[in-house]
Amino acid sequence: MAKKISRVLLYLIVALGALTMLIPFLWMISTSLKSGPETIKVPPVWIPQVLRWHNYVEAFHAAPFLRYFVNSVIVTVVTTVGQLLTSILAAFAFARLRFWGKNFLFMIFLGTMMIPGEMLIIPNFVTLSKMSLVNTYGALILPWLASFFTVFTLRQTFQSTPDQIYYAAKMDGASDWKYLWTVLVPMSKSTITAVTVLEVIGSWNSFMWPLIVTNSEKMRTLPVGLQAFTTDAGTQYQLLMAASTFVIIPMVIVYMFLQKYIIAGISKAGLKG
Amino acid sequence: MMNEKPTLKSSLKAYLYLLPMLVISVTFSIWPIISSLLMSFYTKYNFYTDKVSKMGFDNFIYLWNDPDFHLAVRNTLIFVAGVVPITVILSLIIALLLNQIKWLSGFFRTVYFLPFVTSTVAIAMVWNWIYHSDYGLMNYFLSLVGIHPINWLTDPHWSLLALIIMSIWKDLGFNIILFLVGLNNIDKGYYQTAEIDGANAWQRFWNVTIPMISPITFLVSVNGVISSFKVFDQIFALFQGTPGPGKADLTIVYYLYEKFYTEYKYPIAAASGVVLFVLILLVTFVQLWYSRKHVHY
Numbered sequence: 163m164a165k166k167i168s169r170v171l172l173y174l175i176v177a178l179g180a181l182t183m184l185i186p187f188l189w190m191i192s193t194s195l196k197s198g199p200e201t202i203k204v205p206p207v208w209i210p211q212v213l214r215w216h217n218y219v220e221a222f223h224a225a226p227f228l229r230y231f232v233n234s235v236i237v238t239v240v241t242t243v244g245q246l247l248t249s250i251l252a253a254f255a256f257a258r259l260r261f262w263g264k265n266f267l268f269m270i271f272l273g274t275m276m277i278p279g280e281m282l283i284i285p286n287f288v289t290l291s292k293m294s295l296v297n298t299y300g301a302l303i304l305p306w307l308a309s310f311f312t313v314f315t316l317r318q319t320f321q322s323t324p325d326q327i328y329y330a331a332k333m334d335g336a337s338d339w340k341y342l343w344t345v346l347v348p349m350s351k352s353t354i355t356a357v358t359v360l361e362v363i364g365s366w367n368s369f370m371w372p373l374i375v376t377n378s379e380k381m382r383t384l385p386v387g388l389q390a391f392t393t394d395a396g397t398q399y400q401l402l403m404a405a406s407t408f409v410i411i412p413m414v415i416v417y418m419f420l421q422k423y424i425i426a427g428i429s430k431a432g433l434k435g
Numbered sequence: 436m437m438n439e440k441p442t443l444k445s446s447l448k449a450y451l452y453l454l455p456m457l458v459i460s461v462t463f464s465i466w467p468i469i470s471s472l473l474m475s476f477y478t479k480y481n482f483y484t485d486k487v488s489k490m491g492f493d494n495f496i497y498l499w500n501d502p503d504f505h506l507a508v509r510n511t512l513i514f515v516a517g518v519v520p521i522t523v524i525l526s527l528i529i530a531l532l533l534n535q536i537k538w539l540s541g542f543f544r545t546v547y548f549l550p551f552v553t554s555t556v557a558i559a560m561v562w563n564w565i566y567h568s569d570y571g572l573m574n575y576f577l578s579l580v581g582i583h584p585i586n587w588l589t590d591p592h593w594s595l596l597a598l599i600i601m602s603i604w605k606d607l608g609f610n611i612i613l614f615l616v617g618l619n620n621i622d623k624g625y626y627q628t629a630e631i632d633g634a635n636a637w638q639r640f641w642n643v644t645i646p647m648i649s650p651i652t653f654l655v656s657v658n659g660v661i662s663s664f665k666v667f668d669q670i671f672a673l674f675q676g677t678p679g680p681g682k683a684d685l686t687i688v689y690y691l692y693e694k695f696y697t698e699y700k701y702p703i704a705a706a707s708g709v710v711l712f713v714l715i716l717l718v719t720f721v722q723l724w725y726s727r728k729h730v731h732y
Contacts, residue, residue: 176532180546183604187549189572190561202570252456260441261449274464278665278715280688281708284474284695285467308459338448367554369668370688374696385556385668392560392675399564409557417552421545424552428609429616 190410194218194403201399214400221404225394229380230387231408237302237372237383238365242358244307249357252308253316254342258328271310280370287374301375302383306365312357315427319353320346356427359420363413384409475706494706504707506682507690508714510595514666514686515718517599519659522606523652529607530614531644544615548608555605559672562601563588566673588674591683598684602669606662610655617651618644649730657722664715667692687711 188208193201194217196210222228255261256268286305287296295301323346331341347354372383382390388409395402417424441449450457474480479489498504533543550558565572566587574584587597625647629639667688670678678685678693687707695704 172532172535176529176536176543179529179532180543183546183549183607185572186558186561186565186604189565193564204570204575206570206572206575248456248459251452251454255449255452259445259449259452260439261446261453262441264441264449267453270465271460274460274468276716277464277468278661278708278712280665280667280691281471281705281712282464282467283691284701284705284708285470286463287695288470288701289462289467304459305463308456308463310460313456363552367556369554369556369671370692373671374692385554388554388560389556389672389676399567402560403564406557406560410553413552413554414549417549418545421548425544425548425612428612 187410190403190406193399194407196400198398198400217400217404218408221395221401222408224401225387225391225405226379227384227387227391227405227408230382230384233299233302233380233382234366234384236299238362240299240303241306241365242361244303245309245312245361246354246358248308249312249316250342250347250354252313253320254338254346256313256317257320258338271313275310275314283371283374290375296375297377297381299381302372302381305371309361312361315357316350316353319350323349352423352426355420355423359416359424360427362416363424366413471705471708474702475709477702477705480702494702495710497703498706498710503682503685504690507685507687507707508710510684511664511666511686511714513595514599514602515660515663517596518602518606518663519656522603522610522659523656525603526607526610526655527614527648527652530611530618533611533615534618544612547611550605551608555668556672558605559601559669562597563673563675566597589680591679591681594674594679594683598666598669598673598679601673602663602666605669606659610659613651613655614648617648621647649726653722653726653730657719660718660722661715664711664718687714 192208192210195213195215196207196217197212197214200207200210256264282305290296290301290304293300295304327345327349328341331345336344367385368383369385369389372386373389376382376386379387379390388405391405392402395405475494476490476492477487478491478493480487529547533540533547536543568574568584568586568589571587573587577583577585585593587593621644625643626639629643634642665688666686670684670686670689671692674680674684678689688711691704691707691711694700694707
């Protein structure tokens with residue numbers, strides 16, 4: 163009996179906690195479907211009398227959200243693919259190849275991971291201004307094309323594949339290049355998926371850098387555009403919440419489909435670091 | 436073959452593989468580290484022409500005497516001290532509870548982790564609305580237990596707490612995942628042995644779970660400290676481009692942003708970045724030193 167009670171209690175606490183996590187999302191969606199007067203009703207209404215889906219259309223047209231969305235997609239895709247390519251190549255060199263300065267270089271990169279990225283903002287802004295790339299996709303993408311975190315994670319995975327496979331491939335006359343792309347990369351699919359998903363989420367949600375390097379409306383990414391939209395929307399909370407919803411939804415969908423990779427990636431990277 | 440010495444040929448080849456990553460990271464992270472260190476010592480600097488005519492410690496002296504910077508350091512420390520311990524303890528408790536259940540456990544994990552994947556800016560908008568003093572959900576819930584409305588975002592006494600609550604909510608999921616992995620990795624044999632020796636549930640928790648999970652606790656706290664020191668996005672979005680009422684939410688990174696982006700005082704901004712780095716380093720070292728004594732590997 164005591165066991166049953168503690169079981170019920172356990173579920174009650176966990177469910178209550180989960181509800182706390184969900185309330186902001188539910189409140190966001192609920193508000194996004196309300197009419198203006200309904201948003202300021204006391205006590206608050208959870209389910210609006212009429213579901214105003216039109217709020218989404220209205221919010222979407224109230225600012226150039228389509229443009230922001232396209233920018234976010236371009237920046238996220240190019241950053242992720244580019245970073246993955248540079249990282250796979252570098253990780254392979256660190257895991258398999260022999261070269262002068264390997265340990266030295268590795269230590270330097272490990273050291274750079276300690277530096278807060280915020281310190282790099284000013285010099286990077288200066289560099290990009292000199293290249294006259296401020297307010298272009300170049301500024302939004304270039305600095306993020308290398309990530310030592312990704313190199314480090316991939317290197318661990320590459321190193322854990324047995325040497326025999328490498329030598330067998332060599333015996334069959336495969337070059338390092340061919341071995342990397344036809345054997346190693348397919349074998350490391352789950353780690354690659356994990357770092358890719360983490361990078362997609364990070365890139366999609368990043369705010370400070372795009373805020374600093376974009377100064378025209380047409381170069382803004384979704385988070386920056388959404389932030390700017392608050393000034394226009396004023397107290398029209400239903401529109402603000404509708405806009406927040408469509409910034410959040412794409413990553414929630416990515417998460418729902420690739421949840422197991424994200425969690426594996428975090429635990430792998432987290433536990434090693 | 437693996438232990439052979441590198442040759443000129445093998446080195447050249449390896450550097451070809453490294454080249455793209457090297458070019459980017461030298462340009463956008465290694466050189467900038469050096470350059471922002473140097474810049475923090477520029478005392479006469481023209482950013483239009485990128486010309487330096489004098490160097491010295493003036494920027495650090497400026498920070499030392501700037502009440503705004505004191506406020507920023509103070510707020511950052513309060514924020515870190517408010518967010519990290521609570522997040523670590525709460526996420527350990529939730530992970531322990533989640534570890535006990537089977538039915539619906541996948542669903543609960545998904546829910547707890549959801550805030551991690553959502554855009555900080557978008558969810559801060561939602562919290563801005565939750566904190567609304569007249570129509571917000573927070574004050575409504577508080578009114579149910581008889582607490583008078585609080586001006587969460589406009590009263591300097593409450594606005595830092597508002598930021599802390601939101602950040603704890605957002606950070607929990609990530610730590611819960613790490614703790615769950617750690618709990619899963621504990622050898623069940625330890626619990627059986629402890630049970631045979633007559634240890635009760637509470638003793639098993641203190642003498643098996645806590646020591647065995649300590650590396651994760653350490654990792655989660657170090658991670659938490661580093662990311663909390665850098666808080667910016669939440670503030671900008673929650674207070675709509677201001678550092679809170681009466682600068683009550685001005686943090687070091689926000690200070691850096693203001694000096695750099697709105698006041699064009701690059702060298703001072705760079706110096707505040709250096710101070711941030713040193714502070715993070717110091718706290719991390721204290722944590723490392725502490726972990727030497729208390730973390731069981």
